[in-house]
Amino acid sequence: MKSVTIPPASVARLPLYLYALETLQSEGMGTISSEILANRVNVNAAKVRKDLSFLGTHGVRGVGYDSAVLGQEIREALGLTRDFGVVIVGIGNLGAALASYDSFGAARFHIVGLYDTNPEKIGTRIGDLEVRHLRHLAADVAEHDVEIGIITTPTAVAQEVAQQLEDCGIRSILNFAQTVLHTENAAVRRVDLSTELQILGYYLRSDRG
Amino acid sequence: MKSVTIPPASVARLPLYLYALETLQSEGMGTISSEILANRVNVNAAKVRKDLSFLGTHGVRGVGYDSAVLGQEIREALGLTRDFGVVIVGIGNLGAALASYDSFGAARFHIVGLYDTNPEKIGTRIGDLEVRHLRHLAADVAEHDVEIGIITTPTAVAQEVAQQLEDCGIRSILNFAQTVLHTENAAVRRVDLSTELQILGYYLRSDRG
DNA sequence: TAGTGTGAAATCTTTCACAGCA
DNA sequence: TGCTGTGAAAGATTTCACACTA
Known part of the structure; x- marks a missing residue:
């Protein structure tokens, strides 16, 4: 791997820059400054430049960045130069909503399997995928090259499912269940609606004149 | 407002502690140590104690925390002692998935309105709510006490919707669209699947032996 | 001249380590 | 004795400010 380690806080912003660059490009902005990019992403321009400096230096002093080149640099840094198999x-x-949400950033992420244990769900179709019983997970993951698992189960079984995903060799999990998962090696990102609402609730608190 | 300002990083963890405490309580753990709580939430015990110290001191040295009391303290710190109206x-x-997701943390968040502009959607029901045209938003928000708006529109209209939410006096927005919203005063939290996948993708990069 | 790249300062967050108390 | 509460140290992140250069 050529690239240096990028600080986590920067990594988390790279997808935002990438999306903004794609938008800017489609608006015909071939060259952009850190200032413009910063405005789009709601951050400070110095932060943009610092973040981009971790990818190497690709800007031109007095001019700015070529949006196409910079986009490609970010894709490479994020490893978006190949496809990723995803199961839900x-x-x-x-x-089901996520399964039918096909415009996954630049189409590099492909949902290749849907699993449940409810007999009423098994065999139903979403798009061109059929929901399969969870017992098929291990064999399917081995056959297709699956690297990311999304957990949208009830909270009670999320941990157990995480374990199964890890046992299949999956190293990245996106967890929509309310619980905090414990994994051996897998990287987990947690997305939870009620957590987000509670955080927003805190900031509503003092806000009230 | 009695409470001191809590650092953002701590605020973001309080909902996790709260959920863990509720679980521990239901397991009959009336008293818990920072160590136990830390394990549930996958953080360091010193961090738990530091976070909790922002709420005032409620532990007993040599013993630990009363899970019921601590839970209540966190609820108060987060402002979860009253109800919040939410529109989608x-x-x-x-x-639609979020609308039918009723177990929003401790039931303090109540979805009171669903809006769309697609004539085919208007008038359909989810649970006991009817989808209404977005043009009714302002009047509805004024009538019911709505404080939080969730945006699950296509990316292209998300910014415009955010503006409308702000114009109605909503100060907190949860944005599921891919774009970064620009608001005057409203606090925004962004949740985006493709961003999360891209971040996970980065950590898969170097991981590969 | 306009805008990058980056050391250094400022700020925020995490972790350590231990005094203090039930 | 066991666990909290917290100063102080370490580490990470953000921001400033300016040398540099196309």
């Missing part, structure tokens, strides 16, 4: 476990309302 | 704008797959 737990095909309730949320899982 | 954009009733596609994701919006």
Whole structure:
């Protein structure tokens, strides 16, 4: 791997820059400054330059960045130069919604499997995928090259599912269940609606004149 | 407002502690140590104690914390001692999934309105709410006491919807669209699937032996 | 001249380590 | 004795400010 380690806080912003660059490019902005990019992403221009400096230096002093080149640099830094197989476990309302959400950033992420344990769900179709019983997970993951698992199960079984994903060799998990997962090696990112609402609730607190 | 300002990083963890405490309580753990709580939330025990110290001191040296009392303290710090009205704008797959997701942390958050502009959606029901045209937003927000808006629209209209939410006096927005919103005063939290996947993708990069 | 790249300062966050108390 | 509460140290992140250069 050529690239140096990028600080986590910067990594988390790279997708935002990438999206903004794609938008700017589609608006015909071939060259952009850190200032413009910063405005789009709601951050400070110095932060943009610092973040981009971790990818190497690709700007031109007095001019700015070539949006196409910079976009490509970010894609490379993020490893978005290849495809990723994704499975979703737990095909309730949320899982089904994510399954049909096809415009996953630059189409590098492909949902290749949907799993549930509810007999009523098994065999139903979403797009061109059929919901399969969770017992098929291990074999399917081995056959297709799956690297990311999304957990949209009820909270009670999320930990157990995480374990199964890890046992299949999956190293990255996106957890929509309310619980905090414990994993051996897998990287986990947690997305939870009620947590987000509670955080917003805190900031509403003092806000009230 | 009695409470001191809590650092953002701590605020973001309080909902996790709260959820863990509720679980521990339901397991019959009336008293818990920072160590136990830390394990549940996957953080360091000193961090738990530091975070809790911002709420005032409620532990007993040599013993630990009373999980019921501590839970209540966290609820108060987060402002979860009253109800919050929530509206969802954009009733596609994701919006509909969130609308039917009723167990919003401790039931303090109540969805009171669903909006869309697609004539085919207007008038359909989810649970006991009917999807209404977005043009009713302002009047509805004024009538019910709505404080939080969730945006699950297509990216292209998210900014415009954010503006409308702000114009109605909403000060907190949860944004599921891919774009970064620009607001005058409203606090925004952004949740985006493709961003999360891209971040996970980065950590898969170097990981590969 | 306009805008990058980056040391250095400022700020925020985490972790350590231990005094103090039930 | 066991665990909290917290100063102080370490580490990470953000921001400033300016040398540099196309």
